[in-house]
Amino acid sequence: MSKAISIFDTTLRDGTQGEGISLSADDKLKIARKLDQLGVHYIEGGIPGSNSKDIEFFKRIQDFNLSAKITAFGSTRRKDSQAEHDANLKSMIQSGAKAATLVGKSWDFHVHTALQTTLEENLAMIYDSIAYLKQNGLEVIFDAEHFFDGYKHNPEYALSVMRKAEEAGADWLVMCDTNGGTMPHEVHDIVTSLVGQASSSRLGIHTHNDCELAVANSLSAVRAGAEQIQGTMNGYGERCGNANLCSIIPNLQLKLGYEVIDPEQIKQLTNTARYISEIANVHMPVNQPYVGTAAFAHKGGIHVSAILRDSRTYEHIAPETVGNRQRVLVSELAGQSNILSKAQEMGIDINPENESTRKVIAKIKDLEHQGYQFEGADASLELLLRQANGELKELFVFESFKMLVEKTAGRPVVSEAFVKLNIDGNSIYTAAEGNGPVNALDNALRKALISYFPRIANIHLSDYKVRVLDEKDATASKVRVLIESRDAENTWSTVGVSGNVIEASWEALVDSLRYALLGQTKREDYEEIPSAARGLVNL
Template identity: 50%
Template sequence: MKKIEIFDSTLRDGAQNESVSYSVEDKLNIVRYLDKLGIDYIEAGNPFSNPKDHAFFSRVKELDLKYAKLVAFGSTRRRDSRVQDDKNCLALMEADIDCISIFGKASCWQVKEVLGTTPQENLRMIFDTVSFFTKAGKRVFFDAEHFFDGYKDNKEYALSALRAAQEAGAYKLILCDTNGGAFPDDIGEITKEIVQIFPGKVGIHCHNDMGCAVAGSVMAVKAGADHVQGTYIGTGERCGNTNLSTIIGDLQLKLGYTCIPQEKIVRLTKTARFVSEVSNVRLAHAMPYVGKSAFAHKGGMHVDGVQKNNAAFEHVAPEIVGNQRHILLSEVSGRAAMLTKISEVDSTITKDSPEANQLIQRLKELEYEGYQFEAATASFELVVLKELGKFSPFFDVELFRIIGEQDTAGKHNMASAMVKLRVGQRWEMTADEGDGPVHALDKALRKGLEIFYPSLSNVKLIDYKVRVMDTGKATAALVRVLIESTDGENVWTTVGVSTDIINASSRALIDSMEYKLYKDQTMKK
């Protein structure tokens, strides 16, 4: 199988995503996870662009990387100057990194209007900078910025930019769809022409402004490119970059290329969740291969079909990529789906078991009260375990009290929560403050429980939804609260229902913590 190099830019391009900011420790942890996955190259920024990156490049050398090579990023020398005098180029050289990524303009229009120099000087900038590093023994990736736009506007000049980098000794020539405006078929056709001129030298770097980054990258590979750049979960400036967790699956599982070691494919989902958590970016449920809904089935016919043969409605088995199948419970999924979900919790329960009817009746009662288990599978699992007498509570919340505070100007919205709970024969009473009552309750619960269960310190709430069930009753209406939680590797959702939004929230919070503790316990057995 043909090898396709995977070049991850999560720590550089991905860091340009709105609201993303990495600490040094964040970067180091992401490098560790990407290396465990078998990524070939990890681009991590400019070592001397800021104190944080300088500290990162100093410390990353301490890591014992098995698969990945670290890449430092920079631009061509400044116009009308010598590369030996360019501070950025000198800083890259001093960083003592074996692989360097250099970007330069491949669009004649961009050279004149944006860079403000002559086409000839730009070509000299490319040649001088790339040769400066290759002569020092560095492996250089040349990112031909705005390549596809430049190629359509002035084909000969775009090719001249690539030739300048090649003659200077560049390892790979990366064709960049910098504006994300090229259609996949155009990328495929143009890449095919470039591969014929520069065989074995061509890579692809797409942005997702039209939603075509993965498709464009696939077309480039089919046209002969053997190097793909992107970010692991598609983060990046504007609409993001090629999603590597998607394209690795597409190329390796569907098209027969080798991107990462075959035994590492099972880590696709785990790595996506980790990068999402560290990046503080919610992993889209519908993300191919690694999303929570990637293998979720709701319709009765789909559920029946996938139970008979997963290939009926799944293009790959979820276990291959480290994900799992979800059978969603709703009014369209029916009794068969409910029994399937019950058997996932306890495989001894069949459609003929006396407990089956009892469980289905109980679940229907809860749904009538307003509970919804379609998304809240963790709460569903707890209901089944409790009804079967197979769940021993880890703690009991005896009472909680919420005090809200707000000044007359409405600027101060602090709340306090006091919680009294029991674990075994021990009692604990704690209090804490938060930005609103639910936040305060969450903090107070954790403070008390972490004394007994330290693993709860890893649990983080990543989503909180409130749904008013019967709007006709106005402020006395029944509300449903859904809480999504993660411990950095696993994600689960719980539900609570009440006419009191705080009570509904507390039920979902308690379920979330009980579910985490139950899963920890079962993992130890």
């Protein structure tokens, strides 16, 4: 039977120390529920008593009935005091948590410099604090802060800290690479030296990513005998972050054969990572291993040609194993295989021998040369492919638009857009104000279309990005606009490029609504479309 490894998630505590991350009590509760569904074994909720958010979290989490053990975090008693009088330790006991993470110093340099006490008093602080928590029925996880640095400078004292924690009854002894500067071979050697010395406590590892080695160091510690890994989702944490559980969990389970979480639960890994990214309001790197949108994305034509025959040619696992999916990117590097794969994914029947296929490939490459990028704008690409395949006709004909932007002293800028379209042979002219010219243009376009296509009322823009393509041209530079739109069920992205940001925005806006009507108009909705417009959408 494979060895079981315990996963200790500290996203809600250590992860929130990362720059730009702030979670409300509601955010923490949502993330805790998601982590429990993933199957982690411990969820460190924060420092009870330190702030109102953490107090609220520990109070409300009691009603959630989670499988994971909710863990409170705190430090050893103050020097020259008694554990039973320490407010920090009392709040951990009163939090209702079943387990407690207690951090203590294991580097003599820190004892003298940070705590400004003696080595003997530090050992007493560790012993008294752990014993007090154990007497009050808590499982105790002792985090030996700066253990690896301490071991390298004074191995005997670092080991004496672990022995004292074990004597006090600690259930877990966790070795921390707090500064994140230890190498994998050092971790392996040091953990190996500790294995066998602890008779009752189990060993864990807590690493930071300052040398881009947190994941490697965690795996190295497990290989040497550690049975618990502490980390965060997406690697959130102070400075360069903590060990990334999104990489650690599949590496342990799928590559090294350890028993970590249920195989069905690991399929939730990608969804969990992205969900937490959204709650934390932190951009998730597209190239993040296993769970990033580019983790199984293929761009080069040779690669795509091979994966169409067998995905193992360029994928180390099946992306569905971790809840991700394979993506084929279409760009100036695209070949016929890329186009065929994307068309198949979109349900478009394209003949590789057809002249139109070669023409659309050439057109895509030309558009990419002009500055378009379809990797993040699948909706615009699908419209292009359907139009090339003769499946798409326009729902409306654009005639003109005008913009009025007025600024007077002491008053905010006023933006107004005027749009003229032809729908069903009727000339439609609308005007609308907005919070800026692009918003005004969007409002005017929707106003013109909504009486013909009422479903666009449920569509809204969720993101708007502008990128300058020719910085040397300063304010005359060509720009690329990427718009993300969504309805109750779906999200899609469209792109526009121009030397004028308004024109680029217009292109992306029009594609967004064209795609929405393409996707939402089904046969059962046919009667809702004006008679002369029937047949103008893809049915």
